[in-house]
Amino acid sequence: MSGTTSQLQVDGKTVDMAIKTGSIGPSVIDIGKLYAQTGMFTYDPGFTSTASCESQITYIDGDEGVLLYRGYPIEQLAEHGDFLETCYLLLEGELPTASQKADFDYRVTRHTMVHEQMARFFQGFRRDAHPMAVMVGSIGAMSAFYHDSTDISDPHQRMVASMRMIAKMPTLAAMAYKYTVGQPFVYPLNSLDYTSNFLRMCFAVPAEEYKVNPVLSRALDRIFILHADHEQNASTSTVRLAGSSGANPFACIAAGAACLWGPAHGGANEAALKMLEEIGSVENIPKYIAKAKDKNDPFRLMGFGHRVYKNYDPRAKIMQKTTHEVLNELGIKDDPLLDVAIELERIALSDSYFIEKKLYPNIDFYSGITLKAMGFPTSMFTALFALARTVGWIAQWKEMIEDPSQRIGRPRQLYTGAPLREYNPIGRR
């Protein structure tokens, strides 16, 4: 490599490729013309060395354990701000002034109700459906209910669709929960803040008065901030890829939610809690550590390891503190799951297998304990992640749509199937 270009030798030919430098983080080699110049593609399954886009939204330094939204450290946003401020920041690029924040909160609040017909749409699901199945279906269905905001070439419609999704996601998630427990849907109450409103829609019943606990509301709001964006992860890349074809925003966000559901991604918080329950007590930990290290055993420590973080996930540190705050507030002195989690973390962090592979607790390790203590069933954990990540998906989708150089995403492949062969009629096979 030299200066701002790099050179690649292929079949005796020298190909010059520009090196592009970002504001921080690794530079990239622009291989856009490689195929035209060499007739070859690059090969990078799982995209471990491939930047799929240019973005100004979120920055992660996985070695140092740093996460910035629009340049601001996650720790400062979680400590001082609220979730809607983070939404504004991710969407607009700057922190809002007091009047911008008041206006944004007002606009989100005015969009919290969903079309009444959607309540009947929910009746079509089985009561025992997983809330994420209901979320994926109902987010996608929004394009059928709100077609006046599906024209992606109209900036106003894009803005309306974005506000609708951020505002209605808590309503849909709460409806998904209420539906599975067989309780009536609770309408949003616009005098409450975003997260308190969500807690009320989940846990209030018409038969009695419900008072939002401000400590729990603040803790959940912080959890939403921690989950709001995480640069080009699997679900966000899914949203971008779906959006690159010109699909409507509701369809794109439904695609992101479907991807998030997987246990290697957003489903890990549910899987981590189930794992802690399965381990059950501190004495059983060595057995599970041995299983996680056994190459022939598919078992993994859920809530451990990350594609990008090769250090303690900064979100996990804040999450751990939030867990203690919530358990204290609820007067839960001895939670056996927390005991298992703390001991598991201690053992894993001193075990050479985990140290060498740089496997640290990620955000999902502690979030399950906290959400369970708040009263959410495990099946709702990923739905809460989807609720919070919606703004990140939208900000990334919007950035892509507004980029004049945007083209349809179309990865290539290394074909290893049968070469050309003649069709053999069925009677001669």
Ligand code: CMC
């Ligand atoms: N337990 C035991 N071994 C592990 C684990 C784990 N949780 N994670 C990775 N390893 C090992 C893996 O077996 C491999 O070993 P080897 O080099 O000997 O083959 C090595 O560490 C590298 O793992 P990898 O699967 O190649 O790494 P990846 O970057 O492809 O996967 C991951 C990242 C998050 C999918 C993986 O660490 C994992 O499955 N973790 C558990 C699931 C989890 O907690 N996911 C939540 C991620 S954070 C929330 C989010 O952003 O969605």
